[in-house]
Amino acid sequence: xQKYFSIAGLLLLAAFTWIACTKENPVDEDGLLITTRxxxxxxxxxxxxxxxxxxxxxxxxxxxxxxxxxxxxxxxxDLTNLYPQFSLVTDAKLDPxxxxxxxxxxxxxxxxxxxxxxxxxxxxxxxxxxTVQQP
Amino acid sequence: xxxxHLKYTWLLPAFLLMMAACKDDKYALPTAKNGLHNDCIKRxxxxxxxxxxxxxxxxxxxxxxxxxxxxxxxxxxxAGAPQTWLQNxxxxxxxxxxxxxxxxxxxxxxEGAVTKVNFTKDTSAATLRYYYYIPExxxxxxxxxxxxxxSSNGETVSYAMGPYTISKMDMKLDIPVKDAANxxxxxxxxTAYNSTDAAASPDKIDLVYLYRSIPNISFxxxxxxxxxxxxxxxxxxxxxxxxxxxxxxxxxxxxxxxLARLKYGVYIDDLDxxxxxxxxxxxxxxxxxxxxGAWVETADGKYRAYIFMNKVNNGSKSAVISIKRYxxx
Numbered sequence: 001x002q003k004y005f006s007i008a009g010l011l012l013l014a015a016f017t018w019i020a021c022t023k024e025n026p027v028d029e030d031g032l033l034i035t036t037r038x039x040x041x042x043x044x045x046x047x048x049x050x051x052x053x054x055x056x057x058x059x060x061x062x063x064x065x066x067x068x069x070x071x072x073x074x075x076x077x078d079l080t081n082l083y084p085q086f087s088l089v090t091d092a093k094l095d096p097x098x099x100x101x102x103x104x105x106x107x108x109x110x111x112x113x114x115x116x117x118x119x120x121x122x123x124x125x126x127x128x129x130x131t132v133q134q135p
Numbered sequence: 136x137x138x139x140h141l142k143y144t145w146l147l148p149a150f151l152l153m154m155a156a157c158k159d160d161k162y163a164l165p166t167a168k169n170g171l172h173n174d175c176i177k178r179x180x181x182x183x184x185x186x187x188x189x190x191x192x193x194x195x196x197x198x199x200x201x202x203x204x205x206x207x208x209x210x211x212x213x214a215g216a217p218q219t220w221l222q223n224x225x226x227x228x229x230x231x232x233x234x235x236x237x238x239x240x241x242x243x244x245x246e247g248a249v250t251k252v253n254f255t256k257d258t259s260a261a262t263l264r265y266y267y268y269i270p271e272x273x274x275x276x277x278x279x280x281x282x283x284x285x286s287s288n289g290e291t292v293s294y295a296m297g298p299y300t301i302s303k304m305d306m307k308l309d310i311p312v313k314d315a316a317n318x319x320x321x322x323x324x325x326t327a328y329n330s331t332d333a334a335a336s337p338d339k340i341d342l343v344y345l346y347r348s349i350p351n352i353s354f355x356x357x358x359x360x361x362x363x364x365x366x367x368x369x370x371x372x373x374x375x376x377x378x379x380x381x382x383x384x385x386x387x388x389x390x391x392x393x394l395a396r397l398k399y400g401v402y403i404d405d406l407d408x409x410x411x412x413x414x415x416x417x418x419x420x421x422x423x424x425x426x427x428g429a430w431v432e433t434a435d436g437k438y439r440a441y442i443f444m445n446k447v448n449n450g451s452k453s454a455v456i457s458i459k460r461y462x463x464x
Contacts, residue, residue, distance in 0.1 A: 049385060050385055051385040051388075074353055074422065075352035075353065075354065075421065076352075076354070076357075076367060076419065076420075076422065078384075078385075078416070078417045080415055080417070081384075081416070134351070135349050135351055135352045
């Protein structure tokens with residue numbers, strides 16, 4: 001009887017060891033899962049003011065080929081304090097990260113954001129062009 | 136009987152015990168304690184603002200056979216404003232949920248920091264409301280209260296409440312503003328001046344209220360400082376020397392309960408003003424909607440304020456605003 005317990009114990013130990021040695025899913029420097037997806041694009045873009053309400057006058061034009069985002073904001077929008085929001089394809093991430101308010105007031109030097117695909121192999125840099133509604 | 140069966144016999148009393156433990160006890164009316172008793176709750180929520188009341192409900196009771204209540208009084212550590220009073224009604228809640236007052240004593244009398252009601256009815260239990268109107272002397276300080284009740288058998292009880300911190304900020308409700316009329320807003324004076332009065336003290340004008348319906352843009356109801364770019368002051372003729380550049384940052388979904396008096400249990404307190412940082416905010420706020428607000432910091436850095444838009448009216452080009460103001464210097 002004791003012999004069977006020993007064998008069962010050894011089998012369990014082997015199973016645990018095997019599980020422990022299995023290679024984990026890879027993660028990047030941000031601790032995000034690296035997947036097999038190579039898609040790399042922005043699907044939607046939003047700009048919020050300090051009151052967390054949209055400042056866009058309509059749907060922004062996102063050109064995934066030219067990698068541009070063209071957005072028009074309301075007259076009087078405070079361009080120095082805006083919260084941009086990007087919707088990305090599954091598993092992709094954005095660089096630089098958005099951690100708070102962003103200053104978009106330098107219209108001659110539009111902001112650029114890079115989308116990185118889920119497999120972290122494809123990078124596309126989008127340029128955000130802002131125009132202000134005029135009377 | 137085999138021994139192996141005997142060893143399970145302990146389970147039977149265990150089950151019996153468990154069944155007995157799960158039985159509900161029969162309800163019995165609680166027995167009232169001897170002597171005079173009291174209790175108190177603070178009914179007012181939010182910051183304690185000068186000029187506004189703090190409301191308490193003070194309850195006291197004694198068994199009818201032991202005596203009756205003869206008086207109740209409250210002593211505040213800082214004497215309240217003259218409007219302070221202790222209600223001489225005791226309340227009960229009727230079937231509709233309304234509080235109904237029954238007079239039990241003479242109207243209250245204020246003697247310094249003490250507010251007192253002498254009972255005139257044979258009363259063995261009562262709950263009196265106390266309204267402490269915060270005086271200017273209490274601004275920025277803490278206030279404590281001692282509630283006392285006395286019964287005919289000579290017993291006295293007391294209940295201490297507090298300390299409560301009194302806010303440093305001021306509040307002004309329902310200031311009417313109208314385009315091209317009383318449109319010059321002074322945070323220092325918490326009022327809106329017309330052009331004649333504004334010309335007399337242009338250095339006090341922090342914001343201009345204006346309404347414009349301009350094709351292709353959403354201008355509407357706006358608060359713009361006199362020092363802002365002229366494109367944000369279309370058709371406005373400013374008083375001479377009115378040129379202050381007030382920082383203003385739009386806010387949505389901050390319906391402060393004191394200002395809005397709506398269903399939202401949100402309060403702006405001194406701490407919000409102390410932590411506020413709008414140093415890089417613009418000097419104009421365009422397209423303000425009803426129930427929107429704006430944080431404001433005056434050009435001289437003396438005041439921070441929150442302006443709430445209670446009502447807006449496109450037809451009459453007017454609005455009603457309420458302001459909470461915190462003095463920094």
